[in-house]
Amino acid sequence: MIxxxxxLFGINYITYYIWSHTTSNAPAQAQAFIGEPPFxxxxxxxxxxxxxxxxxxxxxxxxxxxxxxEYSFKTxxxxxxxxxSRTQFIMIKIILTIIISLISTIAVFLIALMFGISEGGGxxxxxxxxxxxxxxxxxxxxSAIGLLFSLLFKRSGISIGVFFLFVAVLERMVSAxxxxxxxxxxxxxxxxxxxxxxxxxFFKNAVKMITKEPNIPYLLIASxxxxxxxxxxxxxxxxxxxx
Numbered sequence: 018m019i020x021x022x023x024x025l026f027g028i029n030y031i032t033y034y035i036w037s038h039t040t041s042n043a044p045a046q047a048q049a050f051i052g053e054p055p056f057x058x059x060x061x062x063x064x065x066x067x068x069x070x071x072x073x074x075x076x077x078x079x080x081x082x083x084x085x086x087e088y089s090f091k092t093x094x095x096x097x098x099x100x101x102s103r104t105q106f107i108m109i110k111i112i113l114t115i116i117i118s119l120i121s122t123i124a125v126f127l128i129a130l131m132f133g134i135s136e137g138g139g140x141x142x143x144x145x146x147x148x149x150x151x152x153x154x155x156x157x158x159x160s161a162i163g164l165l166f167s168l169l170f171k172r173s174g175i176s177i178g179v180f181f182l183f184v185a186v187l188e189r190m191v192s193a194x195x196x197x198x199x200x201x202x203x204x205x206x207x208x209x210x211x212x213x214x215x216x217x218x219f220f221k222n223a224v225k226m227i228t229k230e231p232n233i234p235y236l237l238i239a240s241x242x243x244x245x246x247x248x249x250x251x252x253x254x255x256x257x258x259x260x
Contacts, residue, residue, distance in 0.1 A: 059144035077163030
């Protein structure tokens with residue numbers, strides 16, 4: 018978790034370093050094409066949350082390790098024998114996903130605040146701060162999927178493999194195929210719905226010409242439905258499973 022928090026700062030600092038050195042000598046025409054300064058308020062909220070989202074597989078991985086270790090060392094049985102109900106045990110794991118997501122969100126908030134103050138000469142603006150809330154939804158989604166896979170497969174190797182395959186390949190591929198035949202439907206797939214809440218922050222003028230603006234209310238509704246489904250399936254799975 019500590020390495021993850023350090024990596025959040027690292028990926029954003031690398032992005033800032035590349036961006037500042039690439040655009041520092043750009044002519045006025047290029048600056049107009051690039052758009053708003055991404056590391057200044059209020060645009061820094063979107064920039065930091067977007068790049069931090071690439072590391073959200075790590076909280077999902079932590080959840081998988083936490084749950085599958087319970088199965089590997091039979092400690093889930095021991096907890097039930099010692100007095101916890103099945104519902105209490107799985108609720109602890111669900112709360113853990115929320116706590117890890119909350120810690121990640123607080124870290125991203127502080128990183129964005131630091132970059133914004135540094136680039137803005139000390140001034141602070143909370144316009145666009147809603148992207149921090151979108152990041153929290155995205156973080157909870159990744160963690161909840163990690164919890165779901167760990168309960169379904171119960172072994173760390175299989176759960177981690179399926180998790181990475183789903184996150185990196187399967188959903189992206191199915192989403193692209195679906196959008197090819199039915200435009201826009203693939204954008205509301207489980208991970209895509211939460212990821213699309215935070216669009217690409219650079220070259221805004223160019224991005225507008227090739228992509229459409231995300232429908233935030235629909236994406237929030239879809240993300241909320243998926244989260245309720247994940248947690249309901251996890252709860253029912255553990256309550257009815259053979260321990």
